[in-house]
Amino acid sequence: MSTLGTVAKTVLRRRYLRQDENGTVVETPDELFHRVARDVASAEEAFGGDADAVEAAFYDALSGLDFLPNSPTLMNAGTDIEQLAACFVLPIEDSLDSIFTALKQAALVHQSGGGTGFAFSNLRPQGDVVLKTGGVASGPVSFMQIFDSATEQIKQGGRRRGANMAVLDATHPDIERFVTAKADEGTLRNFNLSVGTDEPFWEAYDSGARYDLVNPRTGAVVDQMDPADVLARIAEMAWATGDPGMLFLDTINEHNPTPALGRLEATNPCGEVPLLPYEACVLGSINLATHTADGEVDWAKLRETVHLAVRFLDDAIERSAFPVSETDEIMNANRKIGLGVMGFHDMLVDLRIPYATSDAVEFGRDLMSFVHDESWAASRDLAEERGPFPNWADSTRERPMRNATTTTIAPTGTISLIAGCSASIEPIYNVAYTKHVLGGLAVVNDRFVDMAKERGFYSEDLLEAVHGRTSIQDVEEIPDDVKPLFQTAHDVSGAHHLRVQAAFQDHVDNAVSKTVNLPQSASIGDVEDLFLTARDLGLKGVTVFRSGAKSEQVLGDDPRK
Ligand code: ADP
Structure with a gap:
């Protein structure tokens, strides 16, 4: 077992090690790694695998800090709450019944340690009629407040508060209200916001035309807006508060592996996993910092860790019990996993490549290409052993794979603290x-x-x-x-942050969570330029954070605090 640092031990003791009913810690870090390895490996039995051998390999990877799964797996595997996924998307239709069903489902997901994303675009706008009562509708933003309050009250077993993503389509009549929803400090603090845009919006932007705002209840065009004004407003608010970000929904859907099942309209809280209604994703990240030797990448070890990690994540789906039965169904049918990396900056230090260089961007692209190709190879091997994901025949995947997606870049806010490495693909902060x-x-x-x-x-x-x-x-x-x-993050320009994000996105099935840091002196125009660059780079989404901006990103554990 690798030696854990003081930060790692403190984080584990506070949030991950099992406690008895008095709150006394009754588990050591080593016992935690054994618990997780044993529980997840037990899925092998159903496929005639050698559960003991796999357990030993999982234990070595976890305790060696070569690979860590997302927090819910570390907290819950082998316990009464066997819920192992970090990311969920729940649908919300335009009825009180649907809204409050989603609210209850979100509460159950938060209680089990997961984060939820929602598209609020189907809700009728504020002031629209409510036929049953003859009243007026409150609109998406006021319903978001209810989700926010509920989230605030559910403390995830006392370990952390939940996190949400709200997406609203730019064509929704309440878009202005949504964009400015976090203007007052402290409002919607458990939400990240993203404006969903698609081609018609950008075509109108390019040609200087106006675009339609549509009431989702009636399909009627109720107004028109200048996309340049909307973008300017988004940039202004993002400059001031860090929210909203933007999603490029057409790009997301171009890469949707199961278009026959519908369109991807929302992501999990930090944006790295676009998911269908009710879908979930189990994440895991390889610690690149333990995959170098003598100033070089240890490619053989990296290949081995990727294959083991894909097996681990597929087993984790098998073991996980989801709080909503619809999630069980779609998880069994699509089996999305999100393998990513952390410690990228540490690896660059070992290779003597400065972060803010083109060499770092090109190296990142090659590295992720390797991880991605190996993860697909591993998923194909599993498909031979266990069969492809049941929706495979209806998917865009040409050869049988066990998982509809295999790769994601997550923020690794807490697991990078446990691994003692730099977070995700971010530069260090200090x-x-x-x-x-x-x-x-x-x-x-x-x-x-x-x-x-x-x-x-x-x-x-x-x-x-x-x-x-x-x-x-x-x-x-x-x-x-x-x-x-x-x-550090401050020495790296916003444009470079985006280039790193784009290099990784080139070889990621899901999406990349990346904080695009800007100095305090950056202008609103700079933020707007970055949104446009993100679109030009073909990114799936973008979030910009100017130093000193008001609100904080909703993250498991911001490594900077
Ligand atoms: P970790 O390091 O704890 O595994 P990450 O920082 O990589 O988590 O975040 C991955 C995903 O986990 C997020 O996008 C989100 O879906 C979920 N998540 C993170 N923090 C929280 C939280 N406080 N509550 C609920 N879900 C969270």
Whole structure:
């Protein structure tokens, strides 16, 4: 078993290790890894596999911190709440019955540790008629408040609050209200917002035309808007608060592996998994930081971990009990999994490639291409063993696969803390800082410290000098060839963040969660430009966060806090 750092131990103790009814921790980290490995591997029995051998391999990968599944798997596998997926999308139709059914289903998902996404686009707009009562409708944004309050009250077994994504189509008459819904600090704090756009919106934008706002209840065009005005408003709010982001729904649906089952209209809370109504996804991330040796990528080990991880995630679907029966059905039929990576920046440091370079972008693309190809190979192997996902014949997948999708880039907000690596494909935020959510723990970047010692520029004073800084580029004691390796989120331009996102998106079935950081001095125009660049790059969605903007992204655990 790898040695866990203080942060990892603290996070595990607070949120993951089993507790008795008095809240006393009754499990060690090693026992946790055994519990998860044993439970997930037990799925092998149904397919005539060697559950003991697979359990041992899972245990080695988990305890070696080579691969970690999403938080619900770590918390729930082998317990009474055997719900292992992080991501859900629930449908909402234009009736009180449907709205409150979704509210109840969301509560059950949150209680089990999952996050929910919804398209609110089918709801009739504010002020529209309610035939039954002769009253007026409250509209999507006020119903979102109800979901927000409910989320606030459900503490996921005391471990964390739930998280939601609300999507509203740009053609909805309440779009302006939606875009500005988080203008007041503290409102909808358990929601991320995304405006759904499609080709007609962008064609109108390109030609300087207006586009139609349509009442979803009647299909009637009720108004027209200038898409440039809507984009400007989105950019203004994103500049001020970080919300909303945008989704490119046509791009998402071009890559929908099961178009016969309907259109993808919403994503999970952090945007990395577009899902059909009721669909869920079990995520897992490979820690790239443990896949280098002597300054090179250990490709053989990486291949092995990818294959094992795909098996793990498919087994996890088998083991998981979902809180909503419709989810059970569609999960068994599509079997979507989302394998991704974390520790990308750590790997770049080992390879001596600075994050903010074209080399890093091209390396990221090649790396993800490898992970993706190997994950498909693994899923095809599983299809031979266990049969393809039941909707395969109706899908866009040419050869039999066990899973409709295999890859995703998740934020890894908490699991990267357990693995002790840089989050997801993000640049580091600091080389040394105090982690307030963990009671003021001091955290230092091991690679930075090792390099400082090796190169002879280490001192206590240096650590103090860099502590809490969001950039070390002007710290004199650090040699000029070392500085670029530790570029932080603040040293990286918004455009570069997007290029990294696009490079990974090229080889990801689902989507990529990426925070596109901008300096405080960025203008509203800069934000608008980034949205346009994201569209040009063929991204599925984009979220921009300007330093100092008001609201926080709803994340499991923001690595920056
Ligand atoms: P983790 O590191 O805890 O596994 P991530 O930060 O990678 O999680 O987030 C992955 C997904 O997990 C999110 O997109 C979301 O669907 C879900 N998720 C994250 N945090 C929460 C939360 N507090 N409540 C509910 N779901 C969450």
